[in-house]
Amino acid sequence: MDKPDVHHDILLSDQPLSLDQCRDFVAHPSCGGLCFFVGTIRDLNLGETVTHLEFEAYAPMAIKEMRKIAVAAREKFGLHAVALYHRTGDLAIGDVAVIVAVSSVHRKPAFEGCEFVIDELKKHVPIWKKEFRPDGSHWLNARP
Template sequence: MEQVYISTDRLSSQWCIDLVSDDGSGGLVMFIGNVRNQTKGKTVKYLDFEAYEPMAIKEMQKIADTAKDRWKLHKMVIHHRVGKVPIGEEAVIIACSSPHRKASFEACEYAIDTLKETVPIWKKEFFEDGEVWVSARP
């Protein structure tokens, strides 16, 4: 079972839940980043993600390892999709389990924020009248 994963296939939130479920966990938290149908008032048709996969996997693993150590997590998974992702589908799923909910919430937030800053995955938004590469940092 994969702790960090990049795929062109649709992501599964249930698979991520199954990967992090643990009888000793009182908290299981999941972040799902979906493709929305608009940005800045423009209609989005779909997103396309590209990654430098060897480095992306390495950086995602570093994020998971750091979070597991810092928040004493039982388990964490980070899954990201690449290629064309339609409206409403998952682009990224991060899930973790811990003895208490607060650690899982904080670790999940750390993971998505750090992923956007350090992992070499790029996003292009496609509109009716063109496309644009989007910065990961707000």
């Protein structure tokens, strides 16, 4: 876990992620808006059955980029805090792959900031996703 200041919490882990931990990190008495995105592993993709996924990451760069995204979101949307957690390794259907949690004084910046964080993570963080189907496996894209 990386906590360079008290306003963002970054985690890249092969262990299950905790929504409660993210909520506890971003909650603050001054914040009326808490927003969360929880990405889970689904059993279908483009109409094809999925049995599980595997995530790989280049950890040093992934953590650095995740931190940059959290800082940018705080600055751009006036957020109080950001938690950004992502799993690596083999994940089963229903497992949590990613959690974004943000807090702000009002709801609109919380919604916008949360969406910004997940979109930027998908664009810039070196995490790769391999999809497994009954007929084989393949890498989906260069980002999550």
